[in-house]
Amino acid sequence: MPAVEPETAAAKQLKVRFDEEEKPATRLREKRVRIDKRSVQLTKAAVGLLAILVFVATGGAWGMKTWYSSKFEEVAALDVNSADIKDSQAQLGDENFLIVGSDTRAGAAQEVPGVSGARSDAVMLAHLPKDRDRAVVVSFPRDLEINRPACERWDPSTNGYTDEIVPEAKRVKLNTAYAVGGPRCVTKLVQQLSGMRMNHFVSIDFNGFKGMVDAVGGVTVKADGPVVDGEMGTIATEAGPLPLDGNKALRYVRARKVAGDPTSDYGRMKRQQEFINALLRKAMSNDVLTNPGKLTAFVNAFADATVGDNVGVDQMLTLAQSMKGLDTGTITFLTVPTTGYANERGNEVLMREGMNMLFQALRDNTPLPGEEPEKKQGKGGPETTARADDSTLQQQTGNP
Numbered sequence: 168m169p170a171v172e173p174e175t176a177a178a179k180q181l182k183v184r185f186d187e188e189e190k191p192a193t194r195l196r197e198k199r200v201r202i203d204k205r206s207v208q209l210t211k212a213a214v215g216l217l218a219i220l221v222f223v224a225t226g227g228a229w230g231m232k233t234w235y236s237s238k239f240e241e242v243a244a245l246d247v248n249s250a251d252i253k254d255s256q257a258q259l260g261d262e263n264f265l266i267v268g269s270d271t272r273a274g275a276a277q278e279v280p281g282v283s284g285a286r287s288d289a290v291m292l293a294h295l296p297k298d299r300d301r302a303v304v305v306s307f308p309r310d311l312e313i314n315r316p317a318c319e320r321w322d323p324s325t326n327g328y329t330d331e332i333v334p335e336a337k338r339v340k341l342n343t344a345y346a347v348g349g350p351r352c353v354t355k356l357v358q359q360l361s362g363m364r365m366n367h368f369v370s371i372d373f374n375g376f377k378g379m380v381d382a383v384g385g386v387t388v389k390a391d392g393p394v395v396d397g398e399m400g401t402i403a404t405e406a407g408p409l410p411l412d413g414n415k416a417l418r419y420v421r422a423r424k425v426a427g428d429p430t431s432d433y434g435r436m437k438r439q440q441e442f443i444n445a446l447l448r449k450a451m452s453n454d455v456l457t458n459p460g461k462l463t464a465f466v467n468a469f470a471d472a473t474v475g476d477n478v479g480v481d482q483m484l485t486l487a488q489s490m491k492g493l494d495t496g497t498i499t500f501l502t503v504p505t506t507g508y509a510n511e512r513g514n515e516v517l518m519r520e521g522m523n524m525l526f527q528a529l530r531d532n533t534p535l536p537g538e539e540p541e542k543k544q545g546k547g548g549p550e551t552t553a554r555a556d557d558s559t560l561q562q563q564t565g566n567p
Contacts, residue, residue, distance in 0.1 A: 239470050239474075239475070240326060240470075240474045240475075241474070241475065241476060242349070242368070242475065242476055243327075243328070243350070244265070244349075244350030244353075244354050244368035244476035245354060245365055245366065245368055245477060246351070246354060246355065247366055249355070249364075251355070251358040251359045251362065252363070253362030253363075253530060254530045254531065258363065258364050259297070260296075260297025261294065261297050262294075262295040262366060262367065263293070263294050263363050263366055263367065264292070264293040264365075264367040264368075264478075265290075265291075265292055265353065265367070265368045265369070266289075266290070266292075266369050266370075266371075267289065267290055267353055267369070268288050268289035268370075268371050268420075268439070269323075269370050269371065269373065288342065288439075289306070289309065289436070290306070290309065290341065290342075290357070291307070292304070292305045292307070292361065292363070294363070296529075298532070301499070302499070303500075303501065303529060303535070304501070305361075305501050305502070305503055306502045306503070307360075307502075308341070308432040308433075308436075309340065309432060310341070310342070310432050310509070310515050311340065311341040311503070311514065311515045311517055312338055312339070312341075312510065312512065312514030312515060312517065313338075313340070313344070313356060314335065314336070314337050314338065314339075315335055315336045315343060315344050315348075315352070315356065316335050316352070316356060317333065317334055318344070318347060318348025318351060318352035318355065319348060320332070320348070321347065321348050321350075321351075321352065322349075328351070333347045333352075340514055341356070350370060350474075360517075360522065360526075361529075362526055362527075363526060363529060363530060367475070367476070367477050367482065368477065368478065369473060369475040369478050370473065370475065371472055371473050372472045372473075373417060373420055374417065374472070375468060375469070375473070376416055376417055376420060376442075376446070377413030377414060377416065377417050378467075378468030378472065379469055379472070380411060380413040380446060381412060381413040381468075382461060382464035382465040382467070383449045383454075383455050383464075383465055384449075384454070384461070385410055385411060385412050385413075386410075386416065386445040386446050387408050387409065387410050387411065387445060388408075388419070388438075388441045388442055389409065390406055390407060390408075390409040391406055392406045392427065393406075394419070394425055394438075396423070396424050397424035397425075398424055399421065399422045400418075402415065402418055402419055411442070411445075416442060416446075420435075420442050421435075422434075422438065432515065499535070501525070501535075503517065504518040504521030504525065505517055505518060506518060521536070
C-alpha cells in the first residue's frame, strides 16, 4: 500500500464538476481547476480518436483493420484475476483503460544523473461503467509516493520481461514502477491502489509524438506565458499561440522545470493535456482525414509509438459502438487526492481516505464524493447527478 500522511484532509484536490462560477481558494487549486476544465476538451478530442480508428478499420482503399493491427505491438500487462481487485462482481461489464505516457528522456538537452531508461511520465485510469452513462479519468502524479510491489524486471529494448524479480521498495516515486517493472508493474500498482480491474492497457512513448506532429504538419497550442525550462531551455518567449513542430512538441510535453509552475507535476500535466488536445484536433481535421498521405503517416507514427494489451481494432470498435450515446458533458477528469505539496523526499503524498472514497464510488457506479443523485425527471426519466459544491465536498471527504 502507498505511504500516506494522516487522514486529516482526505481529498483537497478531488474535483467532481466544474463551472464558470467556481472560485478556487488558492493559486494551486486555481491552476488545477484550469487543468481539469481543459481536460474536458481533451476528452472530446480523445473520443474523436475512436472515430479515426473506425476510419482505419473501414478504409478499404488503404488497408482496413488488418493493416493497422499488423503494426500495433502487443505487450503483456493485464492481470484480470488479481487478488487486488475488489468487488469484482460489481465491476463486470466495466471498461477500465490504464494509459501510460512513457518517458525515455529523448529530447532533453542533457541526461540528468540517476535518471535513465523508460519511466511513466503520465499515468491515467479511464473508467467507463457498464451502462456507459458517464466516463471518469483519474490522473496519478508521476511523483506520487508509493510502496512499489515486487515485479518482474522489464526490458524496454525488447518490450518484454526477464526472469529477475525486482524486490518491493518503500516510499518511492510512482514513475519508478514502469522503469523497473514495465506495464505489468504499473498495472499491479494501480490495481492495488484502486481495487479496480484493468482490462485494457496503452503505453505511448513521448518520443513518438515527434513523428505524429510532423505527419500532420505541426500543431499550435496556446501558451499562458513564457515557457522556460531548466533542462529543455526556452520553448516560448511570450503568451499566445505557439506553433510546434515535432522536436519542439517533444520539449513542450517533457518540460517539468518551468519557471512559475506551482509544482513540476501539475504544470507538466497541463501542457501535456493541451498538446494532446491540439494534436487530436489536428488529426481529426479535414486537412488530415481527407488526405490519405497525412492520415496514413499519422497512423503509422501512432502505431510505431504505441504498445498495449487488449487494445486492438476490434476492441476499439466495440468500445466506440458502446459509447455512441455518451454525452461528453458527463465526462469528468480528476486527480487522485494528494496533499498538494512535496514531502521531505520530494514526493507527492497520497490521501488515503479520499482515494478510497473515490475508487469505491467508481467500482460501485455510485455518485462520486460530493455528488448527490437527483430525483428522476418524471416517470421513467433519467436519473441525473447534481454538482457538489465546495461545502458538500468538504463534508464528504474531511477536507478542512
